[in-house]
Amino acid sequence: MRSVSARRLAGSVVLAAAAVAAAAVPAFAHVTVQPGTATQGSYTAVAFRVPDESDTASTTALEVDLPTDHPVASVSVQPVPGWTAAAERTKLATPLKTDDGDEITEAVTKITWTADATGKIGPGQFQEFKVSLGPLPTDTDKLVFKALQTYDDGTVVRWIEEGKEGQPEPQHPAPVLTLTKAGAGTSADAHGMAAPAAAPAAAPAHAGSDSTARILGVVGIVVGVAGAALGALGLRRRPSA
Incomplete structure (x- = not known):
């Protein structure tokens, strides 16, 4: 016994x-945004990291929504071999003002990457889609990028759920870029990119x-x-x- x-x-x-x-x-x-933090008011480059979760299907498209409540004036994408990127612009309800006093009435609010026959993300693989953003808003501590991941079998995974403090992580969390306040030891280069005044840690x-x-x-x-x-x-x- x-x-x-x-x-x-x-x-x-x-x-x-x-x-x-x-x-x-x-x-x-x-689906995450890397790195996960950036400085308010700065220009930065981030990558949307997309792993393929399926055992049999390949990822063929990624759609990322940029927040419209905190729009970013300058958005550009880095080419990815085997993929085509299309940026969608939207008229802003409240124009953005530049340091020169100009007004920006439109901003990129959606980016869609579509794979050709050679660019699919296969099972067990991942791809990064890099984007330059700036200047980042100074009136919020995070930017939430809701994303849709499409597979060649027709499946669409919606990475759109926002986590809440004190609650378990949702099943399909949206990528989040945390924004921190600029420290006293930082400065900006000619392109507005935040840079440390001393040797970087x-x-x-x-x-x-x-x-x-x-x-x-x-x-x-x-x-x-x-x-x-x-x-x-x-x-x-x-x-x-």
């Missing part, structure tokens, strides 16, 4: 480890790396418990002297 109970315990632990590993996989697959660790470390730590603990359970099972089954 003890042997049967031990086997059941070991089986339950192994199943729990598999469940933890399975739950950890989607955390790597979100070490770059912060990638948010995804931190998540990966936590997930792998949990999986390691569960696998360790599973190993201990299997070891105990082996000891129980050894004949006594």
Whole structure:
């Protein structure tokens, strides 16, 4: 009886480890904006990182909405081999004013990337779509970019859910760029790009790396418990002297 109970315990632990590993996989697959932070009022370049989540289908299109409540005056895209980018401009309800006193009445509010036959993102692959933005708004602490990811089997994944403080991360979170206030030690170059006045500090660790470390730590603990359970099972089954 003890042997049967031990086997059941070991089986339950192994199943729990598999469940933890399975739950950890989607955390790597979100569409995100990299890096995740930028300075208010600065110009910056970001990349929308798009992993392919499907086991059988390839990603053929990405549509990103830029926030209309905090529009960005200057938006340009970096070419991606195998992809065509189209920017959609919208008339602004409230024109933006430049440092020269001019008014900007239109801004890019949507960018759509479409793959040709050679540019698809296959299963187990990812692609980055780089965009230059600026000047970033100074009246908000974040920019939310809602995105749609289209697969060649017709599936559309809507990365549009906004997370709430104190709540679990939504299943399909929208990419978010956190905006921080300019520090006293920063200055701007000729293009308005924020730059440190002194030698730059070490770059912060990638948010995804931190998540990966936590997930792998949990999986390691569960696998360790599973190993201990299997070891105990082996000891129980050894004949006594």
